[in-house]
Amino acid sequence: MIRLNGVGQVFDGREGSVTALEEIDLHVRGGEFVTLIGRSGCGKSTLLRLIAGLLVPTSGSVQVAGEPVTGPRRDVSFMFQRPALLPWRSVLSNVMLPVEIDKGRGGRGKAEYRDRAHQLLELVGLQGFERRLPHELSGGMQQRVSLCRSLMRDPQVMLMDEPFSALDALTRTELSEELQRIKMELSTTIVFVTHSIEEAVVLADRVVVLTPRPGRMREVVDIDIPRPRSLGQDAHLTEVAAISGRLHALLSEKADVRPVDEVPR
Numbered sequence: 603m604i605r606l607n608g609v610g611q612v613f614d615g616r617e618g619s620v621t622a623l624e625e626i627d628l629h630v631r632g633g634e635f636v637t638l639i640g641r642s643g644c645g646k647s648t649l650l651r652l653i654a655g656l657l658v659p660t661s662g663s664v665q666v667a668g669e670p671v672t673g674p675r676r677d678v679s680f681m682f683q684r685p686a687l688l689p690w691r692s693v694l695s696n697v698m699l700p701v702e703i704d705k706g707r708g709g710r711g712k713a714e715y716r717d718r719a720h721q722l723l724e725l726v727g728l729q730g731f732e733r734r735l736p737h738e739l740s741g742g743m744q745q746r747v748s749l750c751r752s753l754m755r756d757p758q759v760m761l762m763d764e765p766f767s768a769l770d771a772l773t774r775t776e777l778s779e780e781l782q783r784i785k786m787e788l789s790t791t792i793v794f795v796t797h798s799i800e801e802a803v804v805l806a807d808r809v810v811v812l813t814p815r816p817g818r819m820r821e822v823v824d825i826d827i828p829r830p831r832s833l834g835q836d837a838h839l840t841e842v843a844a845i846s847g848r849l850h851a852l853l854s855e856k857a858d859v860r861p862v863d864e865v866p867r
């Protein structure tokens with residue numbers, strides 16, 4: 603679904619040039635959930651922006667669904683750290699926004715889109731809140747609305763840049779469970795950036811570890827814990843902790859890092 607071949611990104615600034623990414627080779631399969639982790643500045647957001655078509659790589663190529671990425675695509679959605687809802691619009695009309703921007707190009711009639719918006723709001727537990735304004739909702743609820751808005755175009759690919767980082771721990775756990783459920787139901791391909799190693803492990807089919815200056819792929823780790831996973835369950839907690847420990851060591855650049863399948867669980 604997503605293919606990056608030999609991707610490099612150099613930014614030219616006033617202080618000289620910065621190599622944000624170098625030699626990135628990554629293939630994300632359709633329906634796969636990949637998380638990106640790495641220290642601040644290792645190029646995670648840059649990688650998402652390249653896949654989204656918001657940036658053109660300095661070298662290498664980026665493909666989505668077998669086509670070179672030349673700009674933003676309708677079937678690729680981007681979700682940010684903050685929900686960025688329009689404050690004067692109701693929950694329902696915020697969720698409907700992408701359809702209005704498309705002016706119905708997606709093929710459904712307005713009533714059908716409205717039904718879809720209600721369905722999505724129900725999926726994230728917001729039925730009954732359709733007429734509320736964003737400021738009447740908690741941060742977690744606002745981010746759920748933003749999630750519904752991202753899903754309105756039935757994206758093939760969802761790019762998520764630390765979408766839960768501004769939330770409290772419990773809401774964050776709940777939303778990561780919901781996102782797994784949505785992913786299993788809709789089989790959307792997801793690339794998700796996070797600073798939380800545990801969150802990366804709980805969500806991912808594979809975790810990509812990036813190292814900084816220049817941003818390179820240090821390792822790709824398969825996570826084979828059965829879904830749905832939750833940090834609220836002891837069994838998952840132990841497995842997640844074992845893999846997280848190793849990822850932590852990888853990120854700290856410790857020399858003696860055992861492969862995940864040798865880590866006692």
Ligand SMILES: Nc1ncnc2c1ncn2[C@@H]1O[C@H](COP(=O)(O)OP(=O)(O)OP(=O)(O)O)[C@@H](O)[C@H]1O
Nearest residue numbers: 613614615620622641642643644645646647648649
């Ligand atoms: N538009 C830009 N112009 C110049 N330099 C940039 C630009 N965008 C990113 N960079 C640089 O590229 C590098 C990677 O930035 P990026 O935001 O992708 O890192 P990140 O891993 O997402 O960081 P964080 O975890 O702090 O969000 C950094 O050194 C950053 O300063």
